[in-house]
Amino acid sequence: MELxxxxxxxxxxxxxxxxxxxxxxxxxxxxxxLTELAQNGFLEQNPDSRAYRLGPAVLRLAALRETLxxxxxxxxxxxxxxxxxxxxxxxxxxxxxxxxxxxxxADPKVxxxxxxxxxxxxxxxxxxxxxxxxxxxxxxxxxxxxxxxPLKKHTARTVADPSRMRDLIExxxxxxxxxxxxxxxDGVSSVGAPIFGQGCRVIxxxxxxxxxxxxxxxxxxxxxxxxxxxxxxxxxxxGGAYPKTFEDLPPNWSGTKxxxxxxxxxxxxxx
Numbered sequence: 001m002e003l004x005x006x007x008x009x010x011x012x013x014x015x016x017x018x019x020x021x022x023x024x025x026x027x028x029x030x031x032x033x034l035t036e037l038a039q040n041g042f043l044e045q046n047p048d049s050r051a052y053r054l055g056p057a058v059l060r061l062a063a064l065r066e067t068l069x070x071x072x073x074x075x076x077x078x079x080x081x082x083x084x085x086x087x088x089x090x091x092x093x094x095x096x097x098x099x100x101x102x103x104x105x106a107d108p109k110v111x112x113x114x115x116x117x118x119x120x121x122x123x124x125x126x127x128x129x130x131x132x133x134x135x136x137x138x139x140x141x142x143x144x145x146x147x148x149x150p151l152k153k154h155t156a157r158t159v160a161d162p163s164r165m166r167d168l169i170e171x172x173x174x175x176x177x178x179x180x181x182x183x184x185x186d187g188v189s190s191v192g193a194p195i196f197g198q199g200c201r202v203i204x205x206x207x208x209x210x211x212x213x214x215x216x217x218x219x220x221x222x223x224x225x226x227x228x229x230x231x232x233x234x235x236x237x238x239g240g241a242y243p244k245t246f247e248d249l250p251p252n253w254s255g256t257k258x259x260x261x262x263x264x265x266x267x268x269x270x271x
Contacts (some may be wrong), residue, residue, distance in 0.1 A: 003033055004042065004054070008120040013051035023064040072104055074237045079206070082230045086208055088222050089115045092195070092234065093123055093130050094204040098146060100131050101123075103204070115188055115209040126151050127158045127184040128167060129192030130205035136172035137194055142170065146205055149212040157182040176231070176246040177224050179255030181212055189215035189222045191255070193231035197240040206231050217254035 006014060006022050015024070019030050021156035034052060037043040041057030066072055067190045075092045082108040083090035100123035108116060125131035125146065135143065143166075151160040159165050172178045181189040192207035208223045229251070 003030070003037065004058075007054055009118065011138075013046055013049065013053045015049070015051040019046070019052070022079070027254060071238065075234055076104045076106075078230055078234050078237065079104050082206065082208070084108050086226055087111070088223070089117055089209045090206065091117060091130070091209070092204060092206050095134055095202070096122070098125060100128065100134065100205065102124070111211075111214070113211050113213070115211060117209070124152065124154070124184070126160070127154045127180075128207070129178045129180045129183075129190040130207035132175075132178040132180065133172060133176075133190070133192035133194045133205045133207070134167060134202050136169045136178070137196075137200075154184050155182055155186050157181065157186075175224075175228075175245065175246055175249060177227060177249075177255075179220060181215060187212050189220075191220060191227055193224075193227040193242070194240055195231055195238065195240050196235045197238065199211075200241045203240070207233060217252075220254045221249065221251075224253065224255075 003019060003023060006019065016027070016031060016034065019034065020027050021127045025028060034043060038045060038052070038055065039061075042057045043052045044055040045052055071094065079090050079092050087108055087110050089105060089107040092103045093100035094103050095101075102117075102119050102121070102123065105117050105119065107117070123131050125135040135146070138146075147162040147165060151162070151165065152158070153160045159168060168178070176190045176193055179189070180192075184190075188209055189212045190207050190209040192205050193204060194202045195204040197203040206227055208227060210219070210223070228246070
C-alpha cells in the first residue's frame with residue numbers, strides 16, 4: 001500500500017523501473033506487489049506505456065468513505081468561507097498516523113503572490129501549524145514517543161529540538177492556535193487550529209497559509225481569531241466537542257514566540 005503514496009500531481013503514472021527506484025525495493029518484490037494491486041483494482045496500467053496509475057478501486061473506496069463519514073462535504077463549505085473572509089489559502093487536514101493528510105483547500109486568489117498547496121503532500125506534525133495544532137493535544141505519552149525520534153529539518157527555521165518543541169506545544173495548548181514562519185517551506189507562514197471529535201479527541205486541523213511577506217502581526221491576529229471560530233464550527237459540525245479551556249486572544253497576540261538558531265547568524269525571534 002505504501003507504493004500508492006508515491007503518486008502525486010507531478011507523477012500521475014509510474015513505470016516498474018521508477019517504482020523500484022522510488023521504493024528502494026528489489027524488482028521482483030515490487031512487480032509482485034504491483035500485480036496484486038492491479039488485480040484488486042487499486043492500480044491500472046496504461047495500455048500504451050505500460051506505466052501504472054491509480055485504479056477505480058481507489059475511487060470506490062473514497063466514495064464509500066465520504067458516504068459513511070462525509071467529512072469533505074461538511075468541511076469544504078467552511079474552508080471556502082474561511083478563505084474568503086481572510087483572503088488567503090485555507091485548508092483542512094485529518095490525522096493519519098503521525099502525519100496530516102490534506103482533505104480540502106480553497107484560495108480566493110485575490111493577491112498576485114499566492115501559496116502553492118500540494119493536495120497529495122503529507123504534512124509533518126512538527127513542521128506545520130496544522131500538524132503542531134493537532135500534536136499539542138496528543139496524549140503526553142504519544143508526544144514523548146514522537147519527540148524521542150529525530151525531527152527532520154525541512155528549512156533552516158524548522159524547530160527540531162525536542163525541548164523547544166515542547167515549549168511550542170505548551171503555547172498551543174493555551175490558545176488552541178499555532179503560528180509558524182518558514183518552518184516547512186521558505187517564504188510561507190501559517191496559523192493552525194485543531195479540530196476535535198467526540199470526547200475532545202483531536203482528529204485534524206484547520207490552517208491558513210500566507211506568504212511570509214504578508215504575515216504582519218495584525219493580519220496574523222485577524223486570521224487567528226477567524227480560525228478559532230471556524231475550528232469550533234468544524235468540530236461541532238463533525239459531532240465533536242470543543243474544549244472550553246482555551247483563553248481569548250489578547251489584542252497584541254501575534255503568535256507563539258520561539259527562537260531558531262542559524263549557523264551563520266545570531267539567534268533571532270520568530271513567530
